[in-house]
Amino acid sequence: MSPEYPFDEAATARAVVDDRGVLVEWNAGAERLLGHPAAEVVGRPAVDLLAGEAQRGSLTPDGERWQGIVTLRRHGGGTLPVWLLAHRVRPRDDGPHQWLVVTPLDDEARPDGDPLDHVGLLESPCPIAIYDDRLRLRRINSVMSEVLGLSEEHVRGLRAPELTGRRQSQDIEQQLLRVLTTGRGTDVRTYVPVGGDRTHAWLARMAPITDAKGRVCGVSVAAHDFTDQYLAQERLQLVNEASVRIGTTLDVTRTAEELADVCVPALADFVSVDLLDPLEPGGEPPTGALSAPIGLRRVAHRSVNAGSPEAVVEPGHQDEYPTPSPQADALLAGHTIVASMSTGDLEEWLSWDPARAERIKQYGIHTTMSVPIRARGATLGVAVLTRFKNAQPFTPDDALLAEEITARAAVCIDNARRYSRERETALALQRSLLPRSLPRTAALEAASRYLPAARSGVGGDWFDVIPLSGMRVAMVVGDVVGHGIQASATMGRLRTAVRTLADIDLAPDELLTHLDDLVVRLSEEAGTDAGPGEVGATCLYAVYDPVSRRCTLARAGHPSPVMVPPGGPPRGIELPAGPPLGVGGLPFESAEVELREGTVLALYTDGLLEARDRDVDAGHALLCTALSGLADSLDETCDRVLHSLLPPGGVPDDVALLLARTQGLPASRVATWHIPADPALVAPIRKQVLEQLDLWSLSEASFTAELVVSELVTNAIRYGSQPIRLRLIHDTATLICEVSDTSHTAPHLRRAKIFDEGGRGLLLVAQLTQRWGSRHTADGKTIWAEIGLLGEE
Template identity: 35%
Template sequence: MDRGSERDTPPGRGAGDTAAGRIALAVVVVDRTGLVSHWSSGVRRLFGVDREDAVGRPAADLLPVSGALPEDPHVDAMPDAYEEYDGPGPDLEASLGGASAYATAGRARLSPDRHAPDGERLDVLWWAYPLVGPGTSGLLVLAADATRLRDERGYDDETAERISPGFARHTELPASEELERRLPEILPSMGPGLSGRIVSQVLELGYPVLEFSQFDRVPVTPYWGVPRRPGRTRAEAAAPRERVVAVPVPAGAEQDLEYAAVRERLEFLNEVSSAIGTSLDLGETIREVTSAAVPRFTDFAGTHLRAAVLAGEGFPDGPPDASTVMFRVWVEHNDEPGRWDDTVPVGEAFAFPEHTPFYQCMVTGEPVLIPRVTKELAGRIAGEFEKRDLRPLISGRSLLIVPLKARNVVLGFMVLMRRPDRPAFDDMDRTTGAELAARAGLVLDNARMYTYQENVADTLQDSMLPQVSPRMAGCDVATRYLPGTRLGRIGGDWFDTIKLPGSRTALVVGDVMGHGLNSAAMMGQLRTAVQTMAAMETPPAQLLRNLDDLARRLGDNYLATCLYAVYDPIRGELTLANAGHIPPVLVRAEDGSSELLELPTGAPIGVGGVAFETSRVKVAPGDRLVLCTDGLVEVRGSDIGEGLAALCESAAHPAASMDDACDTIIRALNTRGGRKDDVALLMARLNGIPDEHVAEWRLESDPAEVPRARRLVRERLLAWGLPQAVETAELLVSEVVTNAVRHGRSDRIGLRVVRTDALLFEVTDDEPALPAMLGAGPHDDAGRGLRVVSRLAREWGASAAGHHKTVWFEQTVTARH
């Protein structure tokens, strides 16, 4: 073939047929090893092969480009696969890496069994450019559908057969400057480095043209969009102040161009929609939204969101204003790395000045389009921002700012910019950008609402689960809570530890049947009821009966299991009652053995009419009690007995600490597949209180016993080596014993002192009425005792059981210096 640019023919002759040159192009890039590295959507439409199936495959298996590919297959190797013949173009045999060193072109007809399942042959025109220079890309291939040219333009078979692909110097064609400027649009979704290198070599090797005869050459002009006014040439729309020879748009082609431009933008929006919203994670969604526009639609994209949206809080209240803080949450661009980092850092929070286009978009909720940012405008914008110079970054660029809205409320906005060498944003781009932002806003709002709901669920669950102290009187406690894998992350599982009079501790685990907000709300009510009744020293079986009555009064759907245990560290005894819950595990310190405690099962809370029984178990110092909900041991499709056996085995495993012991159990049982329910785990090491740390006395109901009580306490504290606690202890014991002598009805008053990490004082009498803190005037002789106790004690309280009451207070033990 002869090189088209060397023909001695009048340039542009046959321009009346330029409609044939305005065609949809397929773009392929082949690397130096002959594998496809870029496969445009146009190639997919032409050959019916998806990008995922093409990239990385040998190009020779996919493209009928004879003589251009390394290791190009021979026609004989694929019988009846395609028939190919070269049109006019270069026919030089110098080669580079097995392929032609010059641009080549040709025409191929593919048989129906290869690419056209409908039975019609595919007629393909192609151009191939070898690529030199840095990088892995070795060949650019452009292809077009000759059948479509014939059908859409109404050519007869003879005219269609004469169309051949060729090359010409772009300066020989009409509107050469416009052709050169628009050439990068042939290469969508490519970075500036690769596209710039390809464009320079295309211009050097020859502009692709369609040749109708030896003298008629029409430049290949891909769909560029819609002229601004009917009848206006492309060169006039692009450069109205310059005298340029235009590429004429033939009559009747405007509607085709508009259709193609709209279709191209719809395809872009469709691809963006499928690429964003793959995750409900807010951060991942922000990155997807920002990256979707670069580089196909813009060269720079920056996303800014209101603080309430980014924090996953409720819906932003009211429209934004000058005081609204925006966070720059992500930036994507195809400039050189690091160019934007210092001036527009990700994570920066600030309010946008009023006299800026960003503020205008934010408060109006409408796109703002600036076709070119002049130096004067760039200076004015930069002047509104302190300590940064935006002028080098935005001058000469095309700027489009689109709001991110949901339910007609502005969540933020996106800043889009194109480089000066790229076509400026126009009205159609404004519409496309607004639609992109609308879809992005919806996806972001979905992620925001999901984040907000997760935060609400976590806050609700955390507020309902107690902050358990790791050290109670005579025992150490460790807990774990794992939310279920079901949607919502909240449920009705709970645990609790409650301080009781007499250095005792109540250990509770419960599980409301069901999942979600209703179960969590019910759990909160039941937990509060348990705490109230436990503080009143309600025996375990009676407590569960009262809880059952409460659940049935609240509604028919209130069903829950509960295990309630009271540990007395002085007696070394557990008192337990069970309401349909799985049994606890007791690990003996003496030999390390573990066992499921055999307790009367009872019926779940809310069933009604079932008696609850109390069991007593003797324990030794160092024994461990393990209570959990069924989510830890019960897995769909497995016997719960297997889970209970695994719980016993893992609970008996030695551990350095209580937390390590809990982790061992979780690791052993949580790896079992199929767990969806919540898990509540409570472990208590029952240390006990030695007899030498407990002192008890009986006092007579006589005012003369008050000095004796002070003396007994002083002697005991000195024997324990706590002289710093004597003065306060004497004062408080004197006040409480005086009240018991004054208001008691029997001759016996009990006084007990227990030493743990604090000092616990208990005074018991036979008057069941609880004491009340009174307001004493300046001339009153009484009413100040409990105020003194409240002021000086770390904690204090009173409880009534049977026909007696106990007033207790705790005193902090300070270390001796």
Template identity: 40%
Template sequence: GRPARDVLLRSRPPADPDREHVFSVSVYRVRNAAGRTLGLVATTVDVTARERAQARLRLLHRAREMIGRTLDVERTARELVDVTVPAFADSAVVALTDAVLQGKAPELAALNGEMLLRCAAAGSTRADHPPPPTGSTLLPALFGPKLPSSVTTLPAEGAHPGSTPYGPRLVAPLSARGQIFGAVAFERRRGGEPFTPGDVDLAKSITTRTASSLENALRFTREHIVMTSLQSWPIGQERQTQRAAEIAQRCRPGGSGAGSWFDALPLPGARVALVVGQVERPGLSAVATMSRLRTAVQALTTLDLDPHELLARLHSTVLRLAREQKSLQGSIDEPTVHCTIAIHDPVSGHLDAARAGRSLFAIVRPDGTMDAAPLPMGPLLGGDGPPFACTSLVLPEGSTVCLASPAATREQGPTRRSLAAALAHPDHGPQQMADDVQHLLAPDRVLLVARTRHLPPDEVAQWNVPPELQSAGPAREQTQTRLQEWGLDIASSTAELVVSELVTNAIRYGAPPITLRLIRGETTLTCEIDDAALTAPHPRHAKATDEGGRGLYICATLAKSWGVRYREDGKTVWAELDSRTTGPDAG
């Protein structure tokens, strides 16, 4: 009782038995006023032209997605065959010149169309007509009397070796800018439908795409593969840093190997480090230097250094890399690097930043006001060196921090007015802001947009600790109470022991004021103790008869990680416990 609408059926109608047609059929039930079924009404519409046009569009879209994905000549030829067989033809043969197969520059198109061609890829759906083997020399008859200079259709006549007849054929050159890379021959079964003018246009678009991909493969294969392997972008950072900031990252590719990079690195205490940098003088050497500097940044952030101290260490690293390159390669230009580092603390709302060079750095507050130059430009890493410009700001929740690698020249970079027009929209999310700013960047530049967050009050617990040894007991009790409220899967004895040792060490070796802070994470608990002393804590190897000296060793054993970071007015010792941590007597 349900009508069938627009059902597509394929058949060969008696009026045109040599061609398959596509019909749109709809069938409806006919009833009288009493509801009795009288019969059926069927309508049929020939939609062959529409369906074939849509099929050609789908095939062209697939060709643009599939062909040229790699910078390899033979794989590009294979991609052409995979796309067109059997969707476009029953068999396809891609032939390339010897020069192209050997990775040499392609030849200019010969006036007489005569040149040696070898099979680079072939495919066929016909069991009685196997394709030629890869690497074999192809007979000229496959492409007609001579190598075509444009897309050409050939009649269904002639014979392959072994008296195998040809079906309808379409041959097309693979050429770009007067250079010939080879040719491709498409064939349909004997008695099959001939190629139409629409098929000719489709083949021209596909072969043009293939020729362009072959040209790129020959020109950029070696350097592109090396730079691609080095210019690896971080993944999964949105998940790791989302408690501190909502991150949006963009890269505008250009293929020149500019040596730009960005990082959003999670730090202890729910903090996040935002890093954007770029090596001067693009090329393969710049990408290699960028890769080594990224590794250095990730290693240095584990030391809990301030941003300007991080830049100072990176400056020394760049100078060392320059000396190594000079000793290995002789006299070359020493690398210099633009870099901006910003560290956001979601507990206090502080943003500490330092800048080397002229990387783009802007801050948009929730009320829409924008500071396009919160830091002055500083010397390049590997150039004049420290001191680097630095600042410490307290940002309200919902502020947006925008970092981007600089353009090659000031004229290529975004103007202050265009940047303000793209960023001064606090109602836009980071992803939309990144989209608005991305088109302002020069090619091969990276962009990082972060919307700051503050931890909710119920995820942070903080107490002032009196500088007395008896204070360790109340600190343990407060820790146990807060763990029960939070419901973290952490043994209370483990957390109490770590807190007790941190508080005791701060009282004995630190200076007041002393503050204990607990930060709740999704799967972790961070215990921090602040004091006003700048003495460096270090684990001791206590003897069996010693009554003390095991505090930091206990913390390092029970905690997932621990460390210390310094401030102008003191230091913070922290320990991070995993929620899957068991009690000290679990073993």
């Protein structure tokens, strides 16, 4: 007895035999039947109990169930023919199976007039079973006998779990006990395999049976087979599940994995998804008629076994499939093909592929179903579903279900493929518009990183480092609103505009004003359907002068940079909050800060700080923490910043990061003269310049420098306004001559006529120097020219 079954269990002779044929259980009923105590038989081969022909044949059952009459040895001698029912019992953890062997013993005498003998339900067309007050089977009708595949005379006296050997029958017995003890009927839905390998969904209606005095003396069970409705509901649920689980990302590989995950184990024991490679990288899949052999690339597979040991091809590898093969046959036919080992459909294919033949034999694969993956008229690949643990072959309903799920997955795979192609195009455009490498300047050392968004597509983030006159350098970081190719194209236009405006040496606030006008025009060109602001952007522009070690910055709706002074903690630079570009009509303001040599500036876009699990202030604090341990290498610092602030699975928005370490130009490399407005002083100035070049060991540049200084100083005296200043600056590769005055009139080149006495000076300067130009200052203008230092590196 047990709490689950509070009756005498000895009314059934029951034994359990393990997969080696050794007896591991022997109950009191078995001892009562044959007389062998449990201590004598447990641990011994079960075949020792067989007599006659059965012993010599060793009786190895096939399938999931066996029944028949065998002759058994009794304790003390003699034999006894016994009808036995054996069920293969599979453990939950996929370990070795066992056999449950049972037979009912002669029931005790029942008094005449037992109400169970007169139950009138046995003529019902539904399967009917009658259980007595010990929950042992008393009667079944012919319909139930046909369902079970067992006769009433053999199974009378067995318990429900002993009839099927399934765990579900133990739950049924608990329901029977509840009806017996409470006297209230109940309905039970269950999915119980019966009759060997057959499986059915049942609605079991249990009702108490009472005697003349109203006492419960048994339970009647009327079973209704609703397998078709159950399977239809399961198929509908699987289709709904597929619509939710497939296509969660715009990634081809992940979508293929989701297709395999949905089908295992609900529809198959092993699923492989193989796709056709496009004819060219980033192109469309082949649209014409396919011909064998067909090359397919394994994208995903899934198995009920951990590690998918049935797979011959690993994900990412390509394999050739001839005809006949499940993959090629389905793709060439254009429809689902089911192949079975029992019909020999796979023999020719496996004859030339011993590796697959070995796997099929090893795991007992018996059926495959190949479903083409097609979307929008294009063939993308094939999904192959395989069964080996599920003993049932694929049915036409299974094929319809697989086609429905695969069709949904095909659209998602095609969407992911199209998105990937567009994203690669946008990435290529983005990379072509961003600087391939940052220029090396005497003013600063720089390093950068750009990361595209993981899901929303490439955006319009950009950065740049622009050398300016006087060894100054401009740093810019910007972010265009939106994502995709349009945002990348807009970014390219803005970056080009910034470089053009920087080339004429506009101050940061003036440059942002001109850039704002451009964005307003771009927004108007984009159309009026979405109203103003269709095109928008943010930008930060900074100019650093290594001579004065001062940096001028202005921003348009962009995050302020972080400054890390040498030996000091990181801190943000307070800048006037300018409006985003594209608003129009609002002024921008500049701020000037002094930077010690070795100061690191961190310029970035908002994607670096923003995250779902933290606010911007927390992101800013993380950035300062990451910058607090600056490495000698700015590249290493960039990597540490990204690792500290960004999630490992990809960023939701584009990220641009620019780190710049400032360098100061020593005073010994700068010489300055204040020049009175007297043409007679030009010759003494030339002499002083030559002396300074000798002091710097730059005599090879003396001739050119003398001509350039003479021309620029003469023009300033003749056409400029007081005060006039001459400045020479040099690094290892360049000598810069600058002449400043307070006139705002900028010079320009012109071609002098034959009889003109002047007009050739600037043309001569342009021909003798690497480049020249003018820039406006707060109190006038500066004309500058750069002379290359030959022999210097």
